[in-house]
Amino acid sequence: QQQVKQSPQSLIVQKGGISIINCAYENTAFDYFPWYQQFPGKGPALLIAIRPDVSEKKEGRFTISFNKSAKQFSLHIMDSQPGDSATYFCAAEVKSTDKLIFGTGTRLQVFP
Amino acid sequence: NAGVTQTPKFQVLKTGQSMTLQCAQDMNHEYMSWYRQDPGMGLRLIHYSVGAGITDQGEVPNGYNVSRSTTEDFPLRLLSAAPSQTSVYFCASSSPVLNSPLHFGNGTRLTVT
Numbered sequence: 001q002q003q004v005k006q007s008p009q010s011l012i013v014q015k016g017g018i019s020i021i022n023c024a025y026e027n028t029a030f031d032y033f034p035w036y037q038q039f040p041g042k043g044p045a046l047l048i049a050i051r052p053d054v055s056e057k058k059e060g061r062f063t064i065s066f067n068k069s070a071k072q073f074s075l076h077i078m079d080s081q082p083g084d085s086a087t088y089f090c091a092a093e094v095k096s097t098d099k100l101i102f103g104t105g106t107r108l109q110v111f112p
Numbered sequence: 113n114a115g116v117t118q119t120p121k122f123q124v125l126k127t128g129q130s131m132t133l134q135c136a137q138d139m140n141h142e143y144m145s146w147y148r149q150d151p152g153m154g155l156r157l158i159h160y161s162v163g164a165g166i167t168d169q170g171e172v173p174n175g176y177n178v179s180r181s182t183t184e185d186f187p188l189r190l191l192s193a194a195p196s197q198t199s200v201y202f203c204a205s206s207s208p209v210l211n212s213p214l215h216f217g218n219g220t221r222l223t224v225t
Binding site: 041049092 | 152
């Protein structure tokens, strides 16, 4: 049973467009929600993260929106670039542990 | 600074063979973990360790063993490989600081025939 549900599975965006990836969770024991970016042949790397006491966090072109009541969070990539083409994973950390539960991943392709 | 190093990068096994995937980190991280990545399934936690001598099971531990005799090393053992264990395996580590990021290795691609 997937504890963190992620959609869409794949996403194609034109250069300059907005990429949006959504995640949902059910377990209220999660208290930290990072996003990881993975390029082919590499391990995932932390992109941006949010705690549930904040509704939005922005770092450059990347923004996380968090809706605690709906148990949903999303990643927005503004002005998407071909270099953003990668697989993106949302994740949730179990409270008071280092255990990260990942979503199923979204393959983003940004075409010029 | 090497970070998290995984060996080998690629491996082909026959069903029933055993092998150990190696993972070493040089960041003095206490927390280490193993994930497997399969298409459409994301990253699933196999085993993890919060320090030397301490290990615990993740979401999909069956068929895998781990041990943590030192802070630096966290090997993953497949005792009797099965085709269902064909996957890309990632080792990761993090510091004990709250919400510190996971640092991943570059993975081992394992094929079991």
